[in-house]
Amino acid sequence: MTAALDNRAAAALRKRRRGALGRSLRRHWQLYALLVLPVAYFVIFQYIPMANNVIAFKDYNVVQGIWGSPWAGLDHFERFFANPVALDLIRNTLMLSFYGFLAGFPIPIILALALNEVRARFFKRTVQMVTYAPHFISTVIVVSMLILIFSPRIGFMSDFLGFFGMNSNLLADPDAFRSVYVWSDVWQTAGYSAIIYMAALAGIDPSLYEAARLDGASRLRKIWHVDLPGIAPTVVVVMVLSVGNIMAVGFEKAFLLQNPLNLSTSEIIATYTYKIGLLSADFSLATAVGLFNSVINLILLLAVNTVSKRVTGNGLW
Amino acid sequence: MTTETTLLAPPAEPEPERRDPKRRSNRVQDTRVDRVFMVGVYILLTTFLLIVLVPLVNIVASSFSSPAAVSGGRVFLWPVDFTLIGYKAVLTSDAILTGFGNSLFYAIVGTLVSVALTVMIAYPLSRSELVGRKVLIGGVLFTMLFSGGLIPTYMVVRALGLLDTRWAIILPAAIGAWQVLIAMTFFRSSIPGELYEAAQLDGASDLRFLWSVVLPLSKPLLAVIALMYGIGQWNSYFSALIYLRSEELYPLQLVLRNVLIVNNTGGTNLADQMAAEQMADLMKFSLIVVSTVPVLLVYPFVARHFTKGVMLGSVKG
Numbered sequence: 002m003t004a005a006l007d008n009r010a011a012a013a014l015r016k017r018r019r020g021a022l023g024r025s026l027r028r029h030w031q032l033y034a035l036l037v038l039p040v041a042y043f044v045i046f047q048y049i050p051m052a053n054n055v056i057a058f059k060d061y062n063v064v065q066g067i068w069g070s071p072w073a074g075l076d077h078f079e080r081f082f083a084n085p086v087a088l089d090l091i092r093n094t095l096m097l098s099f100y101g102f103l104a105g106f107p108i109p110i111i112l113a114l115a116l117n118e119v120r121a122r123f124f125k126r127t128v129q130m131v132t133y134a135p136h137f138i139s140t141v142i143v144v145s146m147l148i149l150i151f152s153p154r155i156g157f158m159s160d161f162l163g164f165f166g167m168n169s170n171l172l173a174d175p176d177a178f179r180s181v182y183v184w185s186d187v188w189q190t191a192g193y194s195a196i197i198y199m200a201a202l203a204g205i206d207p208s209l210y211e212a213a214r215l216d217g218a219s220r221l222r223k224i225w226h227v228d229l230p231g232i233a234p235t236v237v238v239v240m241v242l243s244v245g246n247i248m249a250v251g252f253e254k255a256f257l258l259q260n261p262l263n264l265s266t267s268e269i270i271a272t273y274t275y276k277i278g279l280l281s282a283d284f285s286l287a288t289a290v291g292l293f294n295s296v297i298n299l300i301l302l303l304a305v306n307t308v309s310k311r312v313t314g315n316g317l318w
Numbered sequence: 319m320t321t322e323t324t325l326l327a328p329p330a331e332p333e334p335e336r337r338d339p340k341r342r343s344n345r346v347q348d349t350r351v352d353r354v355f356m357v358g359v360y361i362l363l364t365t366f367l368l369i370v371l372v373p374l375v376n377i378v379a380s381s382f383s384s385p386a387a388v389s390g391g392r393v394f395l396w397p398v399d400f401t402l403i404g405y406k407a408v409l410t411s412d413a414i415l416t417g418f419g420n421s422l423f424y425a426i427v428g429t430l431v432s433v434a435l436t437v438m439i440a441y442p443l444s445r446s447e448l449v450g451r452k453v454l455i456g457g458v459l460f461t462m463l464f465s466g467g468l469i470p471t472y473m474v475v476r477a478l479g480l481l482d483t484r485w486a487i488i489l490p491a492a493i494g495a496w497q498v499l500i501a502m503t504f505f506r507s508s509i510p511g512e513l514y515e516a517a518q519l520d521g522a523s524d525l526r527f528l529w530s531v532v533l534p535l536s537k538p539l540l541a542v543i544a545l546m547y548g549i550g551q552w553n554s555y556f557s558a559l560i561y562l563r564s565e566e567l568y569p570l571q572l573v574l575r576n577v578l579i580v581n582n583t584g585g586t587n588l589a590d591q592m593a594a595e596q597m598a599d600l601m602k603f604s605l606i607v608v609s610t611v612p613v614l615l616v617y618p619f620v621a622r623h624f625t626k627g628v629m630l631g632s633v634k635g
Contacts (some may be wrong), residue, residue, distance in 0.1 A: 022449045031524040032442040036454070037491060039439030043457060046474060046490050050466020053473050067473070112366065113358045128363050130618075132370050139553030139614045141545035141571045142606055145578035149380075149606075150373055155391045155599055157376055188370060219354045250470075253556050257579055271468075278469040279560060299464050 047236065048271035077289035086273070094269040094294075097255070098247045101183045106243060108191045110236065113198035114224055132192025144257040147185055148172060173262040182258060182267075198232050205231035237315040245302030248294050270294045345610040346351045359620075381405070381603035385596035386602060407597065414605065416566060424569050425551045428488045433540060440501035441528055444509075452608035455502075468560070475561055487569065487630055488562035489553075496552075496601050497543045504539040505532065519602035549613060578602050 026033060057077055059070045081087050112132070119125045137141070150156040153170045162171065171177040206225065212225045252271035259267045270290060278287025310316035364549060375395050380388050384399035392398050408414055442448050443455055465471075509532055517527045533540070535566040557570035562568060 025447055025449045027444070029416050029447055029524055032445060032448055035438045035525075036442050039435045040454070042435060042489075042493050043461065045478075046471065046492070047461045047466060048457075049474050050470035051464070053466060053470030056470070056473075074367060111362075115362050118359050119363065124360075124363075128367050131367055134374070134614075134617065135370060137549055137553075138610055139555070139571055139574075139613075141553075141555055141575045141578070141582075142610055145574065145602065145606055146373060146377055148579060149602060150376065152391075155380075157391070157394050158373075159504065160391065191366075192370065219349065220355050257575065274468055275560075277472060279472070283635075284473070286469060288469045291469060295464055295467060302463060 054288055054292050056285050059285060061285045061288075073285065077286045078293065080286060081290055081293070082272050085267075089265070090268060090270050090273050093101045093266055094248060094250050094271075096270060097179055097182060098250050100179050101186060101250075102243055102247065104183050105190065105194075106240065108187055109194035110198055110232070112191055113195040113202060113232075114228055116195065116199065116227065117202045118220060118224075133196070134192075135189040136190065136193035140253045140257060143185060143189055144254060147181060147258070151181075164296055172258070173260065175263045175266040178258065178263045178266040184256065186254070194239075197235060199238070201232040201235040202228060233313070234315045237313050238317060241305050241309050241317055243300070244305045246298065247301060250297040324586040340399035340627050377603055377606055381600070381607045383582060383603075385600040385602070388600045389596040403597075404600040405608065407601050408604045408608050413565070413568075413573050413577075414570070414608075417568055418609075420566075420568060420569040421552055423484070424487050427484075428492075428551040429544050431488055431499075432492050432551075433544050434495070436497050436501055436543055437528075437533070437540075439493065440498050441505055441532065443498070444502045444505035458495050458498050472560060481561055482563045482567070484567060487557050487567075490557060490561075491550075491554075494547070497546060501536075501539060501543060504536060508539075509535060545616070545619075549616075574605060574609055577605065 039106065053067060055283060056067055056070065058073060058075070059067075059249050060073045060076075061067065061070045065071075116128060119128075151162075151171045152160045153159045160167070167179065168174050209227045209231070210223065213227050218226065248270070250269050250271060252275060255267055256272045256275065259272065261265055271294075274287045274291045274294075277283050277290065306316045321571065330393055372395070376393070379395055379397050380393045381404050382397035382400055382402070383393045383404075384401050385403070387398035439454075439458070443451055443458075445451075448454075466474075475481060475486055475490055480489065510602060513531055517531055522530070553571060555575055557574075558567075558569050558572040562572070
């Protein structure tokens with residue numbers, strides 16, 4: 002008797018649960034209909050490519066296709082690491098992003114803190130308008146500008162460098178590649194990256210400034226004791242994101258800045274993947290290298306986020 | 319640490335338009351230390367302003383100069399031997415005009431497709447009635463952490479027969495997870511639930527409500543994501559580089575890359591400069607200006623909205 006009751010209750014519960022989807026579908030079918038195309042996009046252009054990574058473990062050939070090609074185990078990964086180029090690529094990638102992080106992370110914060118002190122509205126607006134602008138210039142144009150400005154014949158920067166006794170042909174110099182890459186990035190993004198900190202600063206409770214003023218705090222002390230703690234959560238989130246992306250150095254700029262003379266420092270994992278995959282058509286090896294890169298990246302991001310949550314209580318999720 | 323923690327402000331919502339919170343307290347005369355500090359702040363910001371501005375001014379000044387002056391590296395911040403022949407040459411080049419037209423097409427059609435798809439997924443995901451919402455949001459956000467990679471995505475595009483078609487530029491990057499997140503957050507925080515209840519009482523369907531109530535209220539959001547997609551599309555060259563073979567489909571950035579970068583490694587320096595070469599040098603500067611003009615035209619509008627966009631994104635969903 003009780004067992005039958007239980008059964009009936011369970012059935013009712015199941016029905017109600019299934020009913021939730023059914024009812025929702027009936028009442029809001031239009032919402033589900035809207036989702037069809039975007040979900041198809043995510044499946045086709047995001048999740049199927051993820052599944053295609055299986056060819057990193059196969060000897061892919063066009064005739065047999067992705068699933069028909071014979072398995073190769075970890076051969077392609079071994080092939081990559083057996084190549085002396087592998088270490089150079091990893092080192093180049095890491096050094097480029099680490100240098101980029103060291104230079105690119107603090108400067109927007111300093112810029113935002115400095116802008117926040119300025120009372121002259123016109124000056125503040127001008128600095129903001131001008132420093133945001135390079136963010137909207139394309140990578141192709143930025144690299145072209147670098148090539149022209151640093152050109153020994155045409156550019157004004159090469160005269161400038163020559164004046165200080167430095168190598169005036171920076172773009173052909175492998176030792177200078179990282180600096181050119183990183184500092185032009187700072188040039189392009191620092192102003193724009195400061196916006197998020199400006200927003201955080203604007204959200205700080207004004208009574209804290211009042212209190213700091215009553216305590217006779219100098220501007221510097223006010224920055225240290227009010228501004229910095231106020232933007233700390235934002236700083237942590239930005240830091241987690243950038244450390245988590247340390248292996249994801251973009252292809253676009255490095256590829257454009259490459260030339261035969263600076264290849265020893267400018268060849269990174271992303272550009273190598275492109276050359277192996279699309280120019281030499283070794284799909285499996287290129288996919289293996291790309292997969293290795295993405296997985297390391299994902300692990301780093303998860304690790305940094307966990308550590309940050311433990312230590313500061315702030316994380317991405 | 320104890321004093322700092324009491325001062326730590328709650329992660330307040332950023333309010334860009336609010337007046338400077340320190341305005342009142344700043345009326346107090348600065349101490350001498352503070353005055354020195356402020357001089358430092360102004361010097362720092364002015365330096366930064368100049369570093370951003372000088373290369374830009376140099377490019378524009380060069381583009382209005384004579385070929386001989388440009389080739390001789392005689393232009394700094396003001397045109398030398400003012401002339402428009404650089405622009406005349408750029409604007410009569412077929413490859414550049416074709417590229418310009420293609421880029422307009424990709425930017426306009428791409429933006430329409432992207433904005434439509436983004437709204438189609440973000441709106442349903444912002445509604446709590448949707449069953450399976452959490453899973454879908456997770457699926458979208460995961461693509462920010464891990465992507466299929468170059469070759470696996472290329473294989474999908476090839477399998478769909480999109481190689482060397484305009485769709486290869488528009489479809490594979492049609493939806494950005496970041497834009498979905500921004501749109502979702504906006505719909506959830508800015509469309510009051512009461513409006514939906516009222517519309518329901520009036521017998522409006524979900525689609526009708528989205529079209530007649532939500533979208534008109536979301537113009538700032540639509541502007542932000544349209545600009546993000548539009549400028550992203552205008553500035554990108556990577557998908558064209560890997561998916562397109564036919565030059566008549568090339569977007570401007572790829573044409574620029576071929577004209578500005580490929581035939582110039584920054585290495586060689588010939589003693590003898592022909593007139594044609596001088597002209598080629600000048601054209602590069604004019605080309606940079608011409609290709610950046612569309613972005614600069616929308617820039618004042620863009621700067622304001624992008625600032626909002628950054629802040630929309632910084633509010634956790």
